[in-house]
Amino acid sequence: MNEYNFAYLDEQTKRMIRRAILKGLAIPGYQVPFASREMPMPYGWGTGGVQVSAAVLTPEDTFKVIDQGADDTTNAVSIRKFFEKTANVAVTEETGEASVIQTRHRIPEQVLTEDQILVYQVPIPEPLRFLEPSEVETRKMHALEEYGLMHVKLYEDISQHGAIATAYAYPVKIEGRYVMDPSPIPKFDNPKMEMAAIQLFGAGREQRIYALPPYTKVVSLDFEDFPFEASKADQVCGVCGAEDSYLDELITDDEGGRMFVCSDTDYCRTRQGNIT
Amino acid sequence: MEPDVLEGGFCNAPIDAAYAFRAAMNAMARPGQIETVAGAQPPGPLSVSAGVVILTLCDPETPIYLAGDHNCTQVRDWITFHTGAPMTGPADAIFALGKWSDLVPLDQYRIGTPRYPDRSATVIVEMDELSNAGETLSGPGIETATNLSLPDRQRFQQNATLYPLGLDFFLTAGDRLAALPRTTKIAGVS
Structure with missing residues (x-):
């Protein structure tokens, strides 16, 4: 109960x-x-x-x-x-x-x-x-x-x-x-x-x-001369290599190191599973 | 009050209502889709599906208008005992229930206000049958088009022209139900 x-x-x-x-x-x-x-x-x-x-x-x-x-x-x-x-x-x-x-x-x-x-x-x-x-x-x-x-x-x-x-x-x-x-x-x-x-x-x-x-x-909403654009970081995922997924930027050290990874963790993990 | 009216409610209210609401929501989100519901055994002439909708959505905050034959002692007592919803006339009703011929004209119900279009009645139409034949529906919730047997065409088209104001409908027959929100556009029979 x-x-x-x-x-x-x-x-x-x-x-x-x-x-x-x-x-x-x-x-x-x-x-x-x-x-x-x-x-x-x-x-x-x-x-x-x-x-x-x-x-x-x-x-x-x-x-x-x-x-x-x-x-x-x-x-x-x-x-x-x-x-x-x-x-x-x-x-x-x-x-x-x-x-x-x-x-x-x-x-x-x-x-x-x-x-x-x-x-x-x-x-x-x-x-x-x-x-x-x-x-x-x-x-x-x-x-x-x-x-x-x-x-x-x-x-x-x-x-x-x-x-x-x-x-x-x-x-x-x-x-x-x-x-x-x-x-x-x-x-x-x-x-x-x-x-x-x-x-x-x-x-x-x-x-x-x-x-x-x-x-x-x-x-x-947009304008004829400024149409809507579904933008994302112009990178690929540093873990699974996805080009079509929305990316988060991560700072990896204090010397300016950074990487982009999928924000959708399930999508990224599924792709990693398919790659290996 | 007859002892019969104490029967026929949900056996396990939280669970029965959860399944019933899922069916009602799928119906309202996908006009024309027919869902099957269970859990209520209301007295005649109330159908199982209309009874389920009432048990799922009505309580002391929702005045109900019973039209025609549905405005009888058994139905009134059953709804009062199981939901506590007060009975009222069409002008104040949050829910209206009955056969199509008893429910019309539609202009007696609340259609909301421009600032609060949600303050409109939901009309539960008891039908003999429900099938995916007849009028062609399109609009939000429908990928291209679908068909549904409606009791009327012109009045529903008229209602749709009021958008974003207007009435929303559940169509009930036996243990099946479908819904027709104000956004649905109705073309001819195909």
Whole structure:
């Protein structure tokens, strides 16, 4: 007998979150307010993603958690253990084995399938927040589809840096209607968002849930003369040699030594296994 | 209150509701996909799948409107006992339940506001049958196109024009359910 209710949350909380998820799926890209609960971890450690995962998990699921692509960082390990203990679900580090993947700031390199669900941890769900601090105003801007300010911001990037310098949390437009924050994933991952899996976004501190059904149209904002570019470090992985995967830069000594390695640890390990 | 109404709820609420929600979410995320659910044995005329949806999503925070034959003592008592959801009229309903002919016209339900399009009713339509034939659907959640037997075309098309406002639907028949969110575009019969 487990001393927790299945997946930690009480049933009424799960119903409230589940209703928010369904409305989120019905209005892709729109941020649904929900009564976020205190979780046994601090805000900023994925409480939104954890609540969404708790509402979505079934006992048959296989759960994977990644933090910046890695399965073995503190945040990923502790959330994985949390659901091992409270929901008694199987866990995995293999992307292909997982039915529910909770992620902080990356989309796995391996293409996700219809049978998978990707749950994002979101710090600031409102893409306009750094341009307009008032929730009353940003809500009105979404209602009126008034997104000129976001284009001004991207234009200022170009006028200052000669290119759109925004490299992560790159704003996207959903089905030609809502501008959405894809969470702080690198813009390299933006094109992957038109996928076969269901994508759910949870922001615990900010109390918002939003969602993308499979195959929803996701367009990264840009200009005709400055088109969107899914950029990454112009290197290959120093461990597995991948040319197509998003790379982290690691400092290896105090004499300027550095190397680039895949940020997706499962992808890198799988490739290493195939090479040897 | 008849003793029968105490029966027919989830045997293991957290687990049954988790599986039921997965089915409901897959249906809403992939309009036209028909899911099979289990766990509820509601009194007639309520179908198993409509009963499962109500047990999974309704509680004292969600007023329900029962239309037509569904507004009967057994159904009201069963929902009240198992979920605590209050009964209400169409204008205040978060969920509306009944046969299509009893649920129309659709303009009596809440469609949300421009600032809060999520504050809209979810309508559970009890159908005799559900099959992947009939109207052609496209939109978010559908790779190219799919088909679903809908009880109406014009009213659903009308609802879709309200986007981002509008109603979202569950279609239930026996132990099967499908969903039709406001984003789905409906073309003719193929």
